[in-house]
Amino acid sequence: MVRTVTVGNYISVQGLWVRNLADGRMVVRVGQEEFVGHPVAKAVRTA
Template identity: 55%
Template sequence: MIRTITIGSCVSVQGVVVGQLADGKVMVRVDEKTFVGYPVQAARAS
Protein backbone atom coordinates (compact mmCIF):
# COMPACT_ATOMS: atom_id res chain seq x y z
CA MET A 1 0.00 0.00 0.00
CA ILE A 2 1.31 3.46 -0.88
CA ARG A 3 0.94 6.24 1.72
CA THR A 4 1.93 9.87 2.02
CA ILE A 5 3.59 11.02 5.23
CA THR A 6 4.88 14.34 6.52
CA ILE A 7 8.41 14.36 7.91
CA GLY A 8 8.60 18.06 8.68
CA SER A 9 6.44 21.15 8.71
CA CYS A 10 6.19 21.20 4.91
CA VAL A 11 8.03 18.11 3.63
CA SER A 12 5.99 15.13 2.40
CA VAL A 13 7.12 11.71 1.17
CA GLN A 14 5.10 9.09 -0.69
CA GLY A 15 6.13 5.44 -0.64
CA VAL A 16 5.33 1.84 0.20
CA VAL A 17 4.32 1.21 3.82
CA VAL A 18 6.77 -1.03 5.68
CA GLY A 19 5.57 -0.55 9.25
CA GLN A 20 3.67 1.43 11.83
CA LEU A 21 4.94 2.68 15.17
CA ALA A 22 3.07 2.78 18.49
CA ASP A 23 3.05 6.61 18.53
CA GLY A 24 1.04 6.76 15.26
CA LYS A 25 3.95 7.32 12.92
CA VAL A 26 4.27 5.28 9.70
CA MET A 27 7.42 3.98 8.00
CA VAL A 28 7.53 4.13 4.18
CA ARG A 29 10.21 2.93 1.78
CA VAL A 30 11.30 4.91 -1.27
CA ASP A 31 13.93 3.07 -3.33
CA GLU A 32 16.60 2.14 -0.75
CA LYS A 33 15.60 4.69 1.92
CA THR A 34 13.07 4.39 4.74
CA PHE A 35 11.30 7.48 6.10
CA VAL A 36 9.27 7.88 9.30
CA GLY A 37 6.52 10.44 9.76
CA TYR A 38 2.85 11.09 10.42
CA PRO A 39 0.32 9.96 7.79
CA VAL A 40 -1.47 12.64 5.76
CA GLN A 41 -5.23 12.62 6.22
CA ALA A 42 -7.26 11.74 3.11
CA ALA A 43 -9.10 14.58 1.40
CA ARG A 44 -12.87 14.39 1.78
CA ALA A 45 -15.30 15.50 -0.90
CA SER A 46 -18.13 17.71 0.35
Protein backbone atom coordinates in the same frame (compact mmCIF):
# COMPACT_ATOMS: atom_id res chain seq x y z
CA MET B 1 -0.06 0.44 -0.72
CA VAL B 2 1.28 3.94 -1.38
CA ARG B 3 1.01 6.30 1.58
CA THR B 4 2.13 9.86 2.32
CA VAL B 5 3.84 11.03 5.52
CA THR B 6 5.08 14.42 6.67
CA VAL B 7 8.67 14.41 7.90
CA GLY B 8 8.92 18.12 8.65
CA ASN B 9 6.90 21.32 8.54
CA TYR B 10 7.21 21.61 4.76
CA ILE B 11 8.35 18.18 3.58
CA SER B 12 6.15 15.22 2.73
CA VAL B 13 7.22 11.85 1.34
CA GLN B 14 5.12 9.43 -0.68
CA GLY B 15 6.18 5.80 -0.74
CA LEU B 16 5.25 2.20 -0.08
CA TRP B 17 3.80 1.53 3.37
CA VAL B 18 6.14 -0.51 5.60
CA ARG B 19 4.64 -0.39 9.11
CA ASN B 20 2.87 1.73 11.71
CA LEU B 21 4.72 2.67 14.88
CA ALA B 22 3.25 2.60 18.40
CA ASP B 23 3.48 6.41 18.72
CA GLY B 24 1.20 7.02 15.70
CA ARG B 25 3.92 7.59 13.13
CA MET B 26 4.27 5.56 9.93
CA VAL B 27 7.23 4.16 7.99
CA VAL B 28 7.28 4.34 4.18
CA ARG B 29 9.93 3.09 1.75
CA VAL B 30 11.22 4.96 -1.31
CA GLY B 31 13.74 2.79 -3.13
CA GLN B 32 16.17 1.58 -0.45
CA GLU B 33 15.41 4.45 1.96
CA GLU B 34 12.86 4.32 4.78
CA PHE B 35 11.22 7.51 6.06
CA VAL B 36 9.36 7.96 9.35
CA GLY B 37 6.68 10.60 9.72
CA HIS B 38 3.11 11.41 10.59
CA PRO B 39 0.52 10.08 8.14
CA VAL B 40 -1.36 12.57 5.96
CA ALA B 41 -5.15 12.34 6.32
CA LYS B 42 -7.07 11.06 3.31
CA ALA B 43 -9.12 13.60 1.37
CA VAL B 44 -12.89 13.36 1.77
CA ARG B 45 -15.01 13.78 -1.35
CA THR B 46 -18.31 15.60 -1.13
CA ALA B 47 -21.09 15.35 -3.68
